Amino acid sequence: MGxxxxxxxxxxxxxxxxxxxxFHRPEKYNALNTEVMLDLQRAFAELQLDRDIDVVVITGEGEDAFSAGADIEQYAGPAEEHDPRQKDRQELFYDIYRAPLDLHAPVIAKIDGYCAGGxxxxxxxxxxxxxAEGSQFGVPTCNIGQIPTGGxxxxxxxxxxxxxxxxLVLTAGFIDDEEAHRIGLVNHVVPSEDLNEKVAGIVDAIQSTGRGAVKNSKKAINQAADAPDIDAAREYEADLWWEQFATDERRDLVDEFNEE
Structure with a gap:
């Protein structure tokens, strides 16, 4: 599709x-300025419309950073010199930040280097x-007198x-790849030379399963994470289960399984 x-x-x-x-701002450690964020907004809007997408991988150019966060230059100066719509801008950015979570397909962050702030x-x-081994993770917003945003x-x-x-937030420090993995911030840590292969393996595993089942499972897990209680999560899960049960995909895959 190109x-x-x-x-x-x-x-x-x-x-x-x-x-x-x-991302293509390696000279700025792939910092997320307004231009990048608006590009992401349009990209995810297009991806949301493309139901042939099974998996999305997000990465940054080079080996120095996935993204080192916001472009700090845009926050310089007193508040009164900034556009009064700054709060509205942050609301927009929240929608953009969570676009991967809301997308119909699974999204994988492939991280090599700094992954900080935004x-x-x-x-x-x-x-x-x-x-990749050697990656660093942090939320250094307190170092510039701000608090984390974007939900x-x-x-x-x-x-x-x-x-x-x-x-992470109050010390404004960084943690290494091992600590990020230990606390559950990242799923896997691999040598840098194996990063592409590891991500490709996960992509292959996702695409080898039922496409509709994967997308409905993502919906169910997302809702479970935000549900007020197990009853609400269970009710939504049951509706999705029946929706998926009624698909040709489920029928065909069960038949294939039983024939093996």
Whole structure:
């Protein structure tokens, strides 16, 4: 299928049901300025419309950074010198950050190097995170007198728990790949030379299963994470289960399984 629309700071390459989004600001450690965020917004809108997409992989150009976060230059100066719509801008960015979580297909963050600030927020909203050895993770917003945004406080507590989320944010420090894996921030850590192969293996595994089942399972898990209680999660899960049960995909895969 080739490339989607032309973008200014990212590329979106689609082949065989897999979309690869790559940031192209290596000289800025793939920092997420407004231009990048608006490119991401358009890219995910197009991906949401493409139901032939099975998996999305997000990565950054080079081996220095997935993304080192926001472009700090855009936050310089007193508040009164900034556009009064700055809060509206942050609301828009929240929608963009969580676009991977809301997408119909699984999204994998392929991380090599720094993954910090806004870059880490985006990665946290992906369904899985696979990192190369030597990668570093952090939320250094307190170092510049700001707090994390984009719904990242809630998401971080979901992924690593309240105590670890507070440690990451309040110390403004970085953790290495081993600690990120230990606390559940990343799914896998592999040598840098094996990163592409590891991600490709996960993509292959996803594409080897029922496409509809994968997408409905993602919906059920997302809802379970945000549901007020198990009853609400179970009710939504039951509806999705019946929806998937009624598909030709389920019937055909069960028949294939029974024939083996």
């Amino acid at each position: 490339f989607y629309s032309a973008y200014d700071s990212i590329t979106v390459d689609v082949a065989d049901g897999v979309a690869t989004i790559e 870059g880490l927020i985006l990665a946290m909203y992906c369904d899985m995170r696979v990192a 990242s406080n809630y998401r971080a507590v979901q992924l690593v728990g309240e105590a670890k989320a507070k440690e």
